[in-house]
Amino acid sequence: MITVDHPRYKWVALSNTTLGNLLATINSSIVLISLPAIFKGIHVNPLDAGNVSYLLWMLMGYMLVTAVLVVTLGRLGDMYGRVKIYNAGFAIFTITSIILSLDPFDGGGGALWLIGWRVLQAVGGAMLMANSAAIITDAFSAEQRGMALGVNIVSALAGSFIGLVLGGVLAEWDWRSIFWVNIPLGILGTVWAYRSLHDTGVRRPAKIDWWGNATFAIGLTAVLAAITYGIQPYGGHTMGWTNPWVLFGLIGGAAVLVAFGVIETRVAEPMFPLGLFKNIGFTSGNAANLLASVARGGLQFMLIIWLQGIWLPLHGYDYEQTPLWAGIYLVPMTIGFLAAGPLAGYLSDKFGPRLFASGGLLVMAVSFVGLLLLPGDFNYAVFATLIFINGLGGGLFAAPNTSLIMSSVPANMRGAASGMRATFQNAGQVLSIGVFFSLMVAGLADSLPGTLSSGLIGQGVPAGTADTIAQLPPVGTLFAAFLGFNPIGELLGPAVLGALPAANAANLTGLQFFPRLIAEPFHDGLVIVFWMAIAMAVVGSLLSLLRSRKVPAAATEKVDFVAHEAEIKSELSDAQALAPATAVAEPLDGAKQ
DSSP states (O other), X not given: OOOTTSTTHHHHHHHHHHHHHHHHHHHHHHHHHHHHHHHHHTTOOTTSGGGHHXXXXXXXXXXXXXXXXXXXXXXXXXXXXXXXXXXXHHHHHHHHHHHHHTOOOOHHHHHHHHHHHHHHHHHHHHXXXXXXXXXXXXXXXXXXXXXXXXXXXXXXXXXXXXXHHHHHHHHHHXXXXXXXTHHHHHHHHHHHHHHHOOOOSOOOOOOOOHHHHHHHHHHHHHHHHHHHHHTSOBTTBSSSTTOHHHHHHHHXXXXXXXHHHHHHHHSSSOSSOGGGGGSHHHXXXXXXXXXXXXXXXXXXXXXXXXXXXXXXXXXXXOGGGHHHHHHHHTHHHHHHHHXXXXXXXXXXXXXXXXXXXXXXXXXXXXXXXXHHTSOSSOOHHHHHHHHHHHHHHHHHHHHHHHHHHHHTSOGGGHHHHHHHHHHHHHHHHHHHHHHHHXXXXXXXXXXXXXXXXXXXXXXXXXXXXXXXXXXXXXXXXXXXXXXXXXXXXXXXXXXXXXXXOHHHHHHHXXXXXXXXXXXXXXXXXXXXXXXXXXXXXXXXXHHHTOOOOOOOGGGHHHHHHHHHHHHHHHHSOHHHHTSOHHHHHHHHTOSOO
C-alpha cells in the first residue's frame, strides 16, 4: 500500500480521481445520446405529450441532482474526510449502475425506474465530483497543481463528449450496455480508492448546518426544475414560462436561496462560508466558470440538433443512425479539450493561470463567431476546425480557472470550494438547456409555422392538416431531431401518408425534405444562440482577468495563508487557534512531493 509520503502517492490520487471524474461525467451525456434506444427498449414513445416529462427528467435529472448536492458533499468532505466521501461515491455509483441495467419494467414504470435510480447514481457522481479537485489540491504542491488539475478537469469535460460517442456505439448493440460499461471500471475504481487513497488535508469536526443545507437544496432544485418545465409547452404557448408552477418555482426558489444566504451569515458553522466570495479570485473565477459552462453546454446541444436534424440527413444518413454519427463528428472538439487541458495546466504553473483562463474563453468566442457564419449545409472540414478550436479554448480555460479557484481558499475549505465550483459548472449545464432551447424555440416560432405549412401543402397534404401540424410547438420538432426520429413521419402518421401519392409520401419522409425545410428557420434561432454564447464567453474572459497580481509559484501558498489566516483561526478550535502559525500554514502547502 502506498502511503501519503510515498513519492508516487500524488500520481495515484490523480489517476483514481481522474477515473472517477471521467465516469461521472460520461454518464451525464451517455444517456443523452442513447435516449432513442432506451425508450424503444422500454417501449415508450418519448414524443407523446404525456411522456415529455420522462424525456426531460431522463435528460436533466442527473445534472440537476449533481448541481444541488456537490456543495453539501464537498463540505461534508471537509468535515469528515474528502477521501471517505469520495470512496463512498464510487461505491454508490457502481452499485446503481448494476441496478439501472436490470430495469424489469416496460412503459412508464420502466421510465420511472431509470429516472429514480439515475437520481441515486447522481448522488454518487456528486460525491466524486465534489471532492476530486480537493483531493488533488491536497496531494500536489503549488508548483505542480495546475498540471494535475488540468488532467483531472479536462478528463471531466472530455467525458461529456466521450459519452456521446460511447453511448451511440453501445446503444446500437443493447441499451442496457450503457450501464454495463460502468460496472467493471466502477468496481476497479472503488477497490483501488479504498486501498490507496488517504486524507492529507486539514480536518475539523463540526455540526451539520441543516437549515443551510435544506434551503440550498430546496431553492436550487426549485429553480432548476422550473427551468426544466419551462421548456415544455403550456396553455397554447410554445413554452411554459407562463405556467404558474414554473413561475412559482423560479420566484420561490430564488427567495429560498436568498434565505440560504441570510442563514449562512447567522450560523456558527455554515455549510458554505459566504465570506469566501469576498475574495475576488474565488468570485470571478466561479462566475467565469458558470458563463463558460452555459456557453459550452448550449453549444453541445445546438450542434447535436444541427447535425442530427439537418446536416447528417442531407448527407445520406438515416435518422436512426444520426445519434451515433453526431457523436463521431463531434470528436474534434474532444481532441481539442484533451490536447489543450493538461498543456494549459502545465504552462499555467510556470507563467501564471490568469491569462490562460481569459485567453481560453476568447478562443471559444472566436470559434462561436466562425460557427455563426457557417451555412446550414456546411463544409465538414471547416466545421471540424471550428469545433476543434472551441475545444482548445475550453481546455485552455478549464485547468487554470480551477487552479485559481482552489488556490484562493484556505486548505480546510477546499472541499466546500470544490463543491461550489462543481455547482456552478453543473448548474450551468442545466441552465444552458433551458436558456438555449428557449432562445432556439423563440427563433423558430416566428418562421417555422409558415415554412412548414407551405411545404406540406406543396406536397399534397390537406391545408387543414398542414396548418394544424404547423401550429404544434417547435420544441416537438427539436426533440424529434434530437432523438433521431423522422419528424415528418411522426407528425403526419401513417393515415395521412397513406392517402398521399406514393412519390409525395416518399419525398415527405425522405432525407431531404425536412432538413431543407427547417434549415433557414433553424439558422434564425442559431444566430440568437451563438450571439448569446459569444457574449457569455467574452464576459467570462473579462472576469477571468479580475485576479490578484501574479506571485511566484513558491510563494502562492504563503500568500493564501496570509489572506485567510484570520478566517482560519476564527473557525478552528481555541487550541488550534493558539498554535504557531507554521502549524496552520503547513497543510496549505499540500502533501510533500
